[in-house]
Amino acid sequence: MSVDAQIAAAVAALRPGRPLLVVDVDEVVCQFIRPLSAFLERSGYWLGSVSFGLTGNIRRAGTSLAAPKETVEALIQAFFDAEIGRQPLVPGAADAFGRLAGRADIVLLTNAPHRLRQIRIDNLARQGIAAPLITNDGPKGPVLAALAGAAAAPTVFIDDSPRNLLSGAAGVPEAVLIHFVADPTFLALAPAVPGVALKTGDWGEVERFLMPMLGGKNDG
Ligand SMILES: [Mg+2]
Structure with missing residues (x-):
């Protein structure tokens, strides 16, 4: 629709x-934040909290390197596909x-x-x-x-x-x-x-x- x-x-x-x-x-x-954080950990990333917002806070596991915007967007889409039915x-x-x-x-x-x-x-x-x-x-x-x-x-x-x-x-x-x-x-x-x-x-x-x-x- x-x-x-x-x-x-x-x-x-x-x-x-x-x-x-x-x-x-x-x-x-x-x-959202809590299940997203768990999803990211299952996906080889982790969610930091240095600022408000997701870009800049999603890092690859074992690093403090912020994932680029395109990766953040792809991870959020994947999160919704996997989790929206049970948030x-x-x-x-x-x-x-x-x-x-x-x-x-x-x-x-x-x-x-x-x-x-x-x-x-x-x-x-x-x-x-x-x-x-x-x-x-x-x-x-x-x-x-x-x-x-x-x-x-x-x-x-x-x-x-x-x-x-x-x-x-x-x-x-x-x-x-x-x-x-x-x-x-x-x-x-x-x-x-x-x-x-x-x-x-x-x-x-x-x-x-x-x-x-x-x-x-x-x-x-
Ligand atoms: Mg919202």
């Missing part, structure tokens, strides 16, 4: 006037989704490969997360703008990538931005992104932050 068709399907499922939560998957809903959830994500879904419409917006979309949907559903899912490529701002325009309601965008958050803010300047990085080491390394309302790796904190805004009582 094309990105446009996926957006149209997600828009068709929106209930007008409900707040909209647009949520990334890797390192936000699904664990575990970030702790607390399913419970928070269940409660937030009572107050808002949720759309998952991932830049994972289109060819693996259904496998990702099935993996999430098995773990209790069912929401329209868009496999995008490139900037997320235009997709966020299309969704927010259709929702015509307060919009929240949650992502681990500073680049995606900035793109989201460019697409929907009034969106509430949450910078979510599940892995504590990478959360600490993540740069401050202008305009971010909350930076966290804890779904309980996301829920406590959003519930008052969504008109819900804050019991999480």
